[in-house]
Amino acid sequence: MSETAGIDLTAAEELAVDLGSRHGPDESESLAKEQYLTFLIADKEYGVNILNVQEIRCWGAVTPLPGSSDDLKGVMNLRGAIIPIVDLRYKMTSSEINYNVRTIVIVLHMKCEGKDRLIGAVVDAVSDVCDVGEENLREAPEVTDKIGVEYIDRLAQLGERMVILLDTDKISIDIPDE
DSSP, rough: OOEETTEHHHHHHHHHHHHTTTTHHHHHHHHHHHEEEEEEEETTEEEEGGEEEHHHEEEEOBBBOOTTOOTTTEEEEEETTEEEEEEEEHHHSSSSOOOOOOOOOEEEEEETTTTEEEEEEEEEEEEEEEEEGGGEEEOOOOSSSSSGGGEEEEEEEEEEEEEEEEEEGGGOOOOOOO
């Protein structure tokens, strides 16, 4: 058994042979899986499609914008790009936390008014990257009087865990006029 960069090549070769020999429904099921980054907000587990995640950062210098909504914490310079920082905890629960070096910002791709845009989403903690297949997805119940339900895409049943999957394109940003 040879190893390169910590990868067991024998196991990788066996996996390649196994994947190559699949036929029928098993192959389509494996292709139907999507990966989601899961994170915590107020002890609830949420997820976003990993393809919408650019990076995960610790809290840093944020410039507040006068006249902005309570969920918009300001803007951050991310390698020359100025991105709005939105507190998902506040959007989902109307409660705030004290920001410190352990506060997490997930930089997300989203569409806003037809344009591709980056935002920083403040969350309590990052959990995991999970594979979610069609068989794990459930429609979100129709609830109209709760905060944050407009951002929910679907639910994912992962064993005993229920993960709330968010649609990043539905996360609204109220940036004050200049």
